[in-house]
Amino acid sequence: xxxxxxxxxxxxxxxxxxxxxxxxxxxxxxxxxxxxxxxxxxxxxxxxxxxxxxxxxxxxxxxxxxxxxxxxxxxxxxxxxxxxxxxxxxxx
Numbered sequence: 831x832x833x834x835x836x837x838x839x840x841x842x843x844x845x846x847x848x849x850x851x852x853x854x855x856x857x858x859x860x861x862x863x864x865x866x867x868x869x870x871x872x873x874x875x876x877x878x879x880x881x882x883x884x885x886x887x888x889x890x891x892x893x894x895x896x897x898x899x900x901x902x903x904x905x906x907x908x909x910x911x912x913x914x915x916x917x918x919x920x921x922x
Contacts, residue, residue: 834851836851840890845861845889846859846860851919858918860889861886861888863902863904865882865883867911868913868914868917869910869912870910871910883908885905887905888904888905890903891905892909899917899918901913
């Protein structure tokens with residue numbers, strides 16, 4: 831069963847995005863989203879304990895809904911990560 835698409839609220843001032851489902855709410859800073867990117871490239875870097883990015887001023891440039899999740903594009907040019915709704919709900 832596919833999770834319902836949450837409401838997304840982008841807060842440019844706090845550099846964060848709220849993901850709001852009927853039963854759950856999660857807030858992630860842009861930096862945190864970049865650090866937890868689920869793409870193979872970023873997962874590989876995390877396994878090797880390599881920093882994903884050293885840009886502390888990272889920001890989200892684009893959000894593209896993909897049905898089962900959202901593609902998040904970042905100011906460092908990274909746009910490979912599609913964040914499934916289930917994945918976002920599982921992050922503490």
